[in-house]
Amino acid sequence: xxxxxxxxxxxxxxxxxxxxxxTHSFLNLPNIDxxxxxxRLLNHPSLAGEYSFEDMLTCKFQCDILIFEGTYDPLxxxxxxxxxxxxxxYAQTAGNIIGLxxxxxxxxxxxxxxxxxxxxxxxxxxxxxGPLLKYKAKVINISGCPAHPxxxxxxxxxxxxxxxxxxxxxxxxxxxxxxxxxxxxxxxEYFEWKVDTKAFGExxxxxxxxxxxxxxxTHASCNKILWNEVSSKTRVGTPCFGCTEPNFPRQNLFSTxxxxxxxxxxxxxxxxxxxxxxTGIAKTFHVKRLEGKLIDYKKTD
Amino acid sequence: MARITKEEKRGGIISAxxxxxxxxxxxxxxxxxxxxxxxxxVGNFYNYFASKELLxxxxxxxxxxxxxxxxxxxxxxxxxxxxKIYEIxxxxxxxxxxxxEMIQYFLRVYLxxxxxxxxxxxxxxxxxxxxxxxxxxxxxxxxxxxxxxQDFFSAFGLFMGYLGGMVFLFGEKILPEPxxxxxxxxxxxxYNALKTR
Amino acid sequence: MTIKKLIEQIEGEANIYFDMKDGVVxxxxxxxxxxxxxxxxxxxxxxxxxxxxxxxxxxxxxxxxLMATVGAIEDAYKNAGEEVLLNEKIQNIxxxxxxxxxxxxxxxxxYLTIIPSxxxxxxxxxxxxxxxxxxxxxxxxxxxxxxxxxxPHSSYxxxxxxxxxxxxxxxxxxxxxxxELISFFEKEALGISLDKxxxxxxxxxxxxxxxxxxxxxxALAQEExxxxxxxxxxxxxxxxxxxxxxxxLKQTRAFSVDAKYVEDVSTYSPKEKxxxxxxxxxxxxxxxxxxxxxxxxxxxxxxxxxxxxxxxAYSRVMARxxxxxxxxxxxxxxxxxxxxxELSYVKTSDINNLTxxxxxVVEAPRGPLIHEIDIKDGIIQKYKIITPxxxxxxxxxxxxxxPAQKAMTGLTQEEALFVxxxxxxxxxxxxx
Numbered sequence: 001x002x003x004x005x006x007x008x009x010x011x012x013x014x015x016x017x018x019x020x021x022x023t024h025s026f027l028n029l030p031n032i033d034x035x036x037x038x039x040r041l042l043n044h045p046s047l048a049g050e051y052s053f054e055d056m057l058t059c060k061f062q063c064d065i066l067i068f069e070g071t072y073d074p075l076x077x078x079x080x081x082x083x084x085x086x087x088x089x090y091a092q093t094a095g096n097i098i099g100l101x102x103x104x105x106x107x108x109x110x111x112x113x114x115x116x117x118x119x120x121x122x123x124x125x126x127x128x129x130g131p132l133l134k135y136k137a138k139v140i141n142i143s144g145c146p147a148h149p150x151x152x153x154x155x156x157x158x159x160x161x162x163x164x165x166x167x168x169x170x171x172x173x174x175x176x177x178x179x180x181x182x183x184x185x186x187x188x189e190y191f192e193w194k195v196d197t198k199a200f201g202e203x204x205x206x207x208x209x210x211x212x213x214x215x216x217x218t219h220a221s222c223n224k225i226l227w228n229e230v231s232s233k234t235r236v237g238t239p240c241f242g243c244t245e246p247n248f249p250r251q252n253l254f255s256t257x258x259x260x261x262x263x264x265x266x267x268x269x270x271x272x273x274x275x276x277x278x279t280g281i282a283k284t285f286h287v288k289r290l291e292g293k294l295i296d297y298k299k300t301d
Numbered sequence: 302m303a304r305i306t307k308e309e310k311r312g313g314i315i316s317a318x319x320x321x322x323x324x325x326x327x328x329x330x331x332x333x334x335x336x337x338x339x340x341x342x343v344g345n346f347y348n349y350f351a352s353k354e355l356l357x358x359x360x361x362x363x364x365x366x367x368x369x370x371x372x373x374x375x376x377x378x379x380x381x382x383x384x385k386i387y388e389i390x391x392x393x394x395x396x397x398x399x400x401x402e403m404i405q406y407f408l409r410v411y412l413x414x415x416x417x418x419x420x421x422x423x424x425x426x427x428x429x430x431x432x433x434x435x436x437x438x439x440x441x442x443x444x445x446x447x448x449x450x451q452d453f454f455s456a457f458g459l460f461m462g463y464l465g466g467m468v469f470l471f472g473e474k475i476l477p478e479p480x481x482x483x484x485x486x487x488x489x490x491x492y493n494a495l496k497t498r
Numbered sequence: 499m500t501i502k503k504l505i506e507q508i509e510g511e512a513n514i515y516f517d518m519k520d521g522v523v524x525x526x527x528x529x530x531x532x533x534x535x536x537x538x539x540x541x542x543x544x545x546x547x548x549x550x551x552x553x554x555x556x557x558x559x560x561x562x563x564l565m566a567t568v569g570a571i572e573d574a575y576k577n578a579g580e581e582v583l584l585n586e587k588i589q590n591i592x593x594x595x596x597x598x599x600x601x602x603x604x605x606x607x608x609y610l611t612i613i614p615s616x617x618x619x620x621x622x623x624x625x626x627x628x629x630x631x632x633x634x635x636x637x638x639x640x641x642x643x644x645x646x647x648x649x650p651h652s653s654y655x656x657x658x659x660x661x662x663x664x665x666x667x668x669x670x671x672x673x674x675x676x677x678e679l680i681s682f683f684e685k686e687a688l689g690i691s692l693d694k695x696x697x698x699x700x701x702x703x704x705x706x707x708x709x710x711x712x713x714x715x716x717a718l719a720q721e722e723x724x725x726x727x728x729x730x731x732x733x734x735x736x737x738x739x740x741x742x743x744x745x746x747l748k749q750t751r752a753f754s755v756d757a758k759y760v761e762d763v764s765t766y767s768p769k770e771k772x773x774x775x776x777x778x779x780x781x782x783x784x785x786x787x788x789x790x791x792x793x794x795x796x797x798x799x800x801x802x803x804x805x806x807x808x809x810x811a812y813s814r815v816m817a818r819x820x821x822x823x824x825x826x827x828x829x830x831x832x833x834x835x836x837x838x839x840e841l842s843y844v845k846t847s848d849i850n851n852l853t854x855x856x857x858x859v860v861e862a863p864r865g866p867l868i869h870e871i872d873i874k875d876g877i878i879q880k881y882k883i884i885t886p887x888x889x890x891x892x893x894x895x896x897x898x899x900x901p902a903q904k905a906m907t908g909l910t911q912e913e914a915l916f917v918x919x920x921x922x923x924x925x926x927x928x929x930x
Contacts, residue, residue, distance in 0.1 A: 013509075019556055021554065021650045027606070048614060053511075112539045145554065201842030222648075228639045230644075232648065237842075253549075253550050269692070295840035
């Protein structure tokens with residue numbers, strides 16, 4: 001499949017405890033063929049690679065880029081081989097390691113399968129911990145449940161182009177994770193004037209006050225780089241669950257935790273006192289335009 | 302003789318107006334009454350406040366900020382919610398005792414003449430510093446598991462309505478004992494009503 | 499002699515142990531070595547959290563899991579005396595997004611699984627085009643996300659409705675994605691129009707096809723897959739949808755069904771611990787998925803195929819291609835019947851007071867997906883999941899073979915490995 005002159009970087013995609021969500025998210029990438037043409041794909045959970053999975057398990061190969069999807073379980077075996085052995089082998093010589101999805105980044109959903117031992121590659125929730133701590137400098141976490149295909153594309157393209165991917169303290173690419181999921185939400189006006197959504201299934205209203213929306217506390221660019229190029233959770237009235245953050249999945253995801261009606265968590269970086277002052281004032285003004293339905297389909301004239 | 306600054310004069314108007322409004326009520330008190338009390342001409346008064354309504358609004362904000370500041374000091378103390386309740390009650394009663402015009406203004410003018418505070422004072426805008434601090438107090442009380450998690454206004458009404466009622470009884474000279482005397486039992490009642498179940 | 503084969507690219511991994519006799523499979527057992535424990539993760543959580551957790555059972559059919567959860571909760575309301583009456587708009591939108599997930603699954607299965615596996619079996623040197631499958635799937639996902647916000651892992655269905663409140667703009671947009679998908683499918687896969695394809699009456703007419711499906715059909719015939727891979731000739735459909743009919747079929751005789759008769763039993767996996775359980779209907783094994791669904795509605799060409807080739811690997815594969823085509827057409831009519839002025843959500847009583855049991859049954863890409871819940875004051879006491887692959891790919895004793903075991907028996911190892919994949923195996927769902 002490749003000649004000796006093939007100088008493209010080699011890419012290996014390995015899974016731990018996973019649902020394959022990142023794999024399927026990746027397959028939605030519109031320019032997937034162009035992206036893949038930049039690499040030699042050694043093995044992948046659903047696309048044909050140069051080698052079989054059993055070949056990879058012999059640990060006789062090396063890869064330039066290691067993508068790890070899923071929660072890391074030190075006792076898990078893949079094809080009869082300890083995952084720890086596979087991961088350590090390929091991580092040692094890989095130039096870049098990508099923790100793909102929130103499971104690989106922080107433990108995520110399947111940390112709960114064996115909470116006492118499962119973790120991400122270099123973080124257990126927000127605490128530094130994991131099998132690849134000694135290679136920490138090489139690790140880029142693309143969190144998200146699943147990770148957005150464009151985020152994967154961005155990271156791989158940057159690596160292929162030899163450009164440095166600047167990361168935050170949780171090793172996530174800053175260009176993707178410096179803003180909040182709130183940025184670009186089409187319900188922002190309702191947030192500004194503190195108009196709650198009345199129920200599910202409404203175009204109107206903000207989901208932050210009742211329905212547990214985490215967008216103002218969540219680093220992610222999914223309201224800017226849309227899902228499947230068309231939409232996002234909040235755009236279809238589903239609250240953000242904060243799936244890119246180390247504490248995902250939290251509990252009671254569809255309700256806003258309040259103490260005496262006051263939200264326990266307020267927008268990131270805003271003091272509670274300032275938030276409450278602003279909220280009290282904003283709530284005072286009744287913006288009629290924001291209180292009713294935007295469209296009345298039953299209207300006949 | 303030291304020159305009286307504009308700011309000091311403004312302060313003078315505020316304290317004179319507070320007293321007059323809280324004793325005589327908003328409508329009976331006139332601008333000439335206030336001007337006379339601070340010893341200035343009516344014309345000069347208008348250099349400070351354009352109307353009686355604006356002055357009334359200013360007074361309200363002055364009280365809310367004063368109360369907010371006191372409660373914030375209490376909120377920032379490293380004490381239990383039960384102790385904070387006691388401190389808030391004490392502060393409020395002390396204020397009612399020493400600066401009765403503040404609380405009286407709140408009860409007699411703000412709550413009884415809502416029409417005066419229409420534009421620019423909608424909802425809680427003019428009392429925001431005070432209400433915000435009460436929100437912080439309640440939120441933290443629940444966060445540390447001292448208070449029962451419930452609707453804000455149910456709790457706020459219980460707390461402030463109770464204190465307002467007592468000060469009203471005190472002002473009407475109905476209370477057989479000085480306000481000071483009720484501090485402990487009232488604090489305990491509030492705490493018992495709001496604490497974790 | 500027992501030979502162990504590691505199977506990958508089935509949404510996880512599995513091991514097949516072949517007992518060989520005279521060069522063919524005498525008996526095969528299957529084990530799924532990975533465990534994630536989702537049922538116990540769900541226990542003690544608020545039932546609304548299940549809407550976020552269960553889609554994460556599976557990256558390829560998570561939307562079916564979401565719908566099963568919602569169905570189970572709505573059934574619990576009903577059992578508690580409060581029927582949740584969904585209007586047509588809600589039902590149509592839910593059906594549409596579910597169908598889009600089935601379509602993306604089938605696109606991937608055809609191009610990423612079946613065509614390459616068949617090429618491997620026939621040692622064909624044809625250049626593979628797996629990314630056609632990814633492309634088709636990505637367009638179906640766009641149509642899905644237009645209502646559901648994203649795919650994978652949407653949580654837009656909630657008890658009482660959906661969170662989305664689409665305008666005509668979204669409905670038209672979704673329609674244009676379906677149109678795009680239909681032209682792509684006609685051009686690349688069929689070589690004839692979708693309607694013509696759906697109106698084919700006999701397998702002989704397949705030679706009028708010109709695209710990838712023509713090649714697939716030819717290769718299946720060359721490998722004599724119309725004479726191989728027979729299962730029990732029993733089919734099961736349990737989900738209530740308007741594109742199929744709940745029923746069990748023994749050959750072509752149809753009987754009524756009720757999901758309450760489904761039970762899961764321990765697997766027989768003597769060589770290795772397996773975390774899977776086998777699913778049975780009234781103590782019998784049934785094949786589930788597209789072939790069963792198309793048989794249940796008596797789809798003409800599939801019935802014709804079955805008359806000639808029974809439940810062979812050929813019928814199984816081709817039925818799935820026809821289901822894809824059929825669902826593409828059906829989804830258009832669903833979009834047309836969404837009445838914009840109906841509500842997207844009907845209010846239910848407070849879920850925090852809900853104490854009941856409930857069962858949600860959905861036809862997922864591979865067949866019936868069942869979620870059973872027991873909740874007390876909105877908190878999950880027990881959560882049980884039975885997935886389609888548990889029906890198809892169980893591992894049982896020689897005396898009571900599961901559909902996949904039966905289908906692999908008597909074949910060479912290479913053939914058996916191909917036939918195994920004709921069931922469209924989902925490892926992660928099986929062990930959830």
